[in-house]
Amino acid sequence: MTGIPELSASASDDDSMAVYACAVRRGGVTDSDPGLREELGLAPEAVDAALARLVDLHLLRAGPGDGGRPLVPVSPDVAAASLISPIGEEMHRQRTVMRQIQARLSLFQPHYEANRDSSPGQGRIESLSGDVELSGRLHLAVEQCAREFLAFRPGGPLPLGRIAAMACRGVAIRLLVQHSLRADLRARTAMREIIALGGDIRTVGQLPRQVIIFDDEAAFLLDDKQPGPCGVVIGHRQTVALLREVAEMVWTFAEPYSTGDIGYQGVTGDLQRTIVELLASGLTDEAIARRLGVSVRTCRRHIAAVLSSLDAVSRFQAGALAVSANLLDTGRLRNAAPGRASAG
Incomplete structure (x- = not known):
């Protein structure tokens, strides 16, 4: 895939827009035209930087002609399509690879289930050895979650944006987070979306550990500050139910969060x-x-x-x-x- 140009806004965008507008009016420009600098009242280095930026954005392309390097304007729609096309092709390739990985490894799932369930003392409580394993297990749990999601102190490997995506497909969402997120603008935006989709959010002063429960089928206890395993995933239903009862007790005493609350209002x-x-x-x-x-x-x-x-x-x-x-x-x-x- 070809490189993607820097897309963040900057003060130099005004120069680029002025040069682009001039190129459209003229039907093209050359990178050695002193009249361009005089017409726009820009320093030579500013014009050169703007031309380079426009070429990177595919808004100018090389055209026929002599006398400097001729550059002709390109429609923003066409420029955007030319930049997006390689990305779409790469996304298609990656989706194909993902399907192949899932199909290949799913062949081993029956053997895993049969041997895990028959293994003495297994208990369906598994240690998560690192971030890669944690990310994979959370991804699978998110995809399989169909009814309810309950989490204490979400974030890190499971940001609020991914939780909002579950709410979009009808999963009932309940979140317990620290009071501090009431004053976090980015978090407030995500929480507003979750509440708009029917989610329920409450806050407390402190939460020492992340707890995430999916459909009463699996629970994750995560530890982001200790060396060694980053947490455990629990598939034992009675243990998950017990953990759920504890979570319900904490939830009862937490402060409800409303999108109308400002800062630490009420807490x-x-x-x-x-x-x-x-x-x-x-x-x-x-x-x-x-x-x-x-x-x-x-x-x-x-x-x-x-x-x-x-x-x-x-x-x-x-x-x-x-x-x-x-x-x-x-x-x-x-x-x-x-x-x-x-x-x-």
Whole structure:
């Protein structure tokens, strides 16, 4: 496939459009025509860059003639078609390869199912050794999901855009995400689409691990911060059902998200309580940031705001003031202590 030119907008686009309009009016231009530079009032290097850009975009092509390199204008529709055609051919080739891979490997599926189910102690809980295996298993689960999808802290290998695609084909979507996504413009756009398609989204202060459940048939428990396996996939129905019950309990206490909500509207207090609890648990800024789903810089801004609202000058004082004011859930504090969650 031929190379695709850079398509992002830039200030030089104005120069390119001016040169293209001039080429259309004249019926063509040459790269050595000083009159072109004078007519447009552009520096020689700006005209040269614009001509090169237009050639890359197939909006100018070489024409017959002498006296410099003649360039004739091409319709944008034709130029677009000439750029898109190789991409379409490559996509067709890749789809053919994908079908061949699926057909070839599907021959092994009956042997896998028969031997896995008869293997003693297998338990249908499998470790995912790396990102490639995880991506493949998630792709298959997404394609097979027909009724309901429930996820805690989606993202990474399963972005919101792919979840929206499931909603488009009628899968009931429920998502539990961190409060931080309420202030993320890109995430808000995807969540708006999911809600418009009938999905339900709620938010909480922190989610330590990704949990993804497909049709009550399979569940993924993912760990994006520990060395070794990146998680497990569970196919044992009773275990998936138990995990689903736990998820339902967490869902009940989460805050509903509406596309009309602005920023942290309605969840500021819960977010601040979560931050104080994590501070009092002795977690580092990096670990707290992971729990909240924000960058370390944003996390530190939140911490500074919490300390200011409590008139505290240190993490320890903030925790002590919050406990004395009955703002903290001491049971949650014990569960989040560094000995239990040192990795965040």
